[in-house]
Structures are given as C-alpha cells and as structure tokens.
Amino acid sequence: MDQVIEQYRQALRRLAKAVVVITSFDGQSRYAMAATAVSELSFEPPSMLICVNRSASLYPVLAAKAPFAVNILSQGHVDLAALCSSAVKGEARFETAAWRMSSANVPILLGSQASISCSNVHQIDHGSHSIFLGNVVDVSLSDGIDPLVYMNGAYGRVELAREAGSRPPP
Numbered sequence: 001m002d003q004v005i006e007q008y009r010q011a012l013r014r015l016a017k018a019v020v021v022i023t024s025f026d027g028q029s030r031y032a033m034a035a036t037a038v039s040e041l042s043f044e045p046p047s048m049l050i051c052v053n054r055s056a057s058l059y060p061v062l063a064a065k066a067p068f069a070v071n072i073l074s075q076g077h078v079d080l081a082a083l084c085s086s087a088v089k090g091e092a093r094f095e096t097a098a099w100r101m102s103s104a105n106v107p108i109l110l111g112s113q114a115s116i117s118c119s120n121v122h123q124i125d126h127g128s129h130s131i132f133l134g135n136v137v138d139v140s141l142s143d144g145i146d147p148l149v150y151m152n153g154a155y156g157r158v159e160l161a162r163e164a165g166s167r168p169p170p
Contacts, residue, residue, distance in 0.1 A: 022035050
C-alpha cells in the first residue's frame, strides 16, 4: 500500500490545479486555507464542492455548517497562498490582503479572479478528509484572467493560445 500511496502522490504532482483560498466565518473569527481540491458540482442548483482535511483549523467551522467562499487566486497572490498553507493561523492569514464580507457573511478576497460564496448544505466524510457541498449564493468577478496554478510542488501560470482560430480544448 505504501508504494501505491507514493505513486498516487507522484501522479497528482502532474495534475495542474487552480489555487484557491477557502474562507469562512463562525460569527466571531475568520478562517482561511489554501487549497486545490475544489470543483464546480452543478449548475442546477449552482454548487461547489471543497475537500478539507479534518486536521485543518477550518474543519470544525465547516462541520458546524458555516457558509464558505472559494476565492480563486491570481498570479499576484503567491504570497497569500503560501501564508494560507503555512503554520500561521486565524486572523494573521487576513493581514496581508484586502478582504470584505460577502452577502453570505463570508470573507472574500478583493482582487481575486473570482469569489464564490456558498451556503454549506452537506458533508461527506472519507478517509482523512471531508467533502463539503455548497450551494452558490453570491459570485464576485474581477476583470482580468490570470489564475495561479499549482503543479509539481510549485506555483505557475497558465499560458493560453490567444490567437484567432486557436483550437478549443478536446
């Protein structure tokens, strides 16, 4: 099993993913963590899923059904991504960037690619993580598109062909 786990880890290093900061608010404190294990779920109803390790400081807040936001980071947010995946916890994760509360009463990052606020509707436990499903209640968009991605243990950039006549993805 150890060999399968290591091979799985190496396989996932080859999967480029957008970097997000998941945020929540429990009525007293704000919480944030960097993540790549998020995905759109459906358009009817509009919904997202996020995967959170049960050892994360954000976990008990989400397990108590607090709403959450998925803040899609841009290239200028490398330091924030590193901070929100470090040993620094709590309000200190909010000190280096500009935030506001969304209509869903969750912190959203000003200048993010997009911030998607969700009500917290369902939890599925599996292994070391829980999957939280959220119905989208508010979306904020920025003008530019330059997402921060993570692959092979490093942050990077997506280079898209922007020429007329470039082929769409298969």
